[in-house]
Amino acid sequence: MRFMATYDLMETMRNTNQWLGATAQAIAAYPAFAMVPNPALQWMGAWGEVTERSFARMVAKPDWGIHSVTCADGRDHLVTVEKVIERPFGDLIHFNVQGREEKARKILLVAPMSGHYATLLRSTVQSLLPDSDLYITDWHNARDIPVSEGKFDIEDYTLYCVDFMKELGPDVHVIAVCQPAPLVLAATAYLAEMEPDAQPSTMTLIGGPIDPDATPTEVTDFGNRVTMGHLEETAIQRVGFKYAGVGRRVYPGLLQLTSFISMNLDTHAQAFQDQIMRAAQGQASDNDRHNRFYDEYLATMDMTAEFYLSTVERIFKDGEIARNEFVVDGHKVDIGKVSDVAVMIVEGEKDDISAPGQCLAALDLLTGLPDSKKANHLEPKAGHYGIFAGRAWRDNIRPLVLDFIDQNTRKGGAKLKVAT
Structure with missing residues (x-):
């Protein structure tokens, strides 16, 4: 208490x-x-x-505030936000641009669960909407989720990503921003072994900690320095009586x-x-x-305690993704099994959260992927935020990512239904 x-x-x-x-x-x-x-x-x-x-x-969930988008026909088209999959800890939502022709590019933007809502990527969404059929993960605030819904750790997060990709089908292009990069990589490797026909066409990983020790930062130093007992004692609390998640153990927002x-x-x-x-x-x-x-x-x-603690312990301390030793639902995934998904890495030269080299480490883990399906870009003078939402993203990185998607689009394939 x-x-x-x-x-x-x-x-x-x-x-x-x-x-x-x-x-x-x-x-x-x-x-x-x-x-x-x-x-x-x-x-x-x-x-x-x-x-x-x-x-x-501090306790309000921001609205997307995207009401219309100007398309290639020169007209403003209304935008509605629709839930495709509803789950206790997060939804898959679709930005439906009304009245325009269907776009060839289908993109799943995987938002980070690192303290802020998915609306942190609002400018990223706005930049991609005119040229793509866009979906995004909308993670829920743990304080609003009853204890009866059970746990949610990095394995559950990975399985959510697996189900979202299966729902959208093999012609989808996945873009993971920061925190989800290692888990999206693991989800794709999981699909490569369990349901290879459901793998996405491309995967773009932006500034994520695939190997946090590749280029240490203050964030990775903290993860290595602090003990799990100290972290649990000082960072974890139980949701109070004001919210539906009363009693749930969380890392409070x-x-x-x-x-x-x-x-x-x-x-x-x-x-x-x-x-x-x-x-x-x-x-x-x-x-x-x-x-x-x-x-x-x-x-x-708020983040669930088990998600926060398992992220620190398994991604940063033990480096399970970096060592290709990550286990999902009792199954050890092998990143080397990914052989038919084009992968692009984006990093920022001045990124002080996921420094250059941390995300690039993914390419070395993809031993089964030919070099022709690998690409990487280091944006000069760009910080962490700039590589997915700032001027560097809009002017330089976004065109490169869209070109990469167009060059590696996989045609055909029906979407696979997932259990609800």
Whole structure:
């Protein structure tokens, strides 16, 4: 219960700060104060506005906000988000672009489960929608999943990816961004052995920790330095009474957010100070650059304890993917069995999370894949975020990935139904 009490204490602190912000904003807007203008009241109202919005966003799931897309015919086509497969821990969703001709490219974008929602890839989705029939994994917040739904670790994550690929058929092109790269590689190897006809046409792995020790970073050093007992004691809590997942052991999103912000504390502090000044001067807006970024950045989600702990232990500490020793549902997968899936690796020169070399290690594991089906690209001066959502992605990487997909499209093949 002490872990549940800690979870509720964090939520209480968040809720209190949200209330304080809303209260300050309301007091500063009191009509009687307008008779005696005071800059301090403007500052208090601005502080309240920024504070209330920030703490409220920490428990809100962002909306995709993609309502239409301009296609090759020059017309704007409405976009609807449809669930193709619904599962307790994550759904497969489809961006249905209404009224346009069917696209030859069918892409499955595998979003990371690393503290943020799949909407973190909103700009990636927007860049791919005009030229492809796009699907994405939409992972759920663990706090909202009842304990009765059972566990969810990296093996379950891998099997979810297997089922999603089977549903979409062998003509699908898979793009895995960051965290899921090693598990998507394992899922493809699993299919290569168990159901080879269900393998995707291509697989693009972007900035993922296939071999975290290939080029160590602060992230990998932490994984090697911390003990599992210490990590479980300090990072894992039980969901409090406010949510449907009450009692579930999780790595809380609020705790993750504390870690994210502490890595660049001075930068974030300055950003919020500047936003308060803009709000006080009437220059802030609901959809300005600050709010667009932090509405997404602050919206964190809980991860199941077993997923977080198994990721650290099996991917980072034991290097099961890097050593080709990964086991899924009692079956040891052999990455060398992948022989008919074209694979592209994308890395960023300035990536300080998955440094160059970590993702490239996948090509050495694909011993059964001819060199003609392997490709890699190192984007100069690009950081982690830039290789899948920034200017480097839009201007340089996206065209290369789409060309790679077109050159390696596998025609034909019906999709394989999966159990629900």
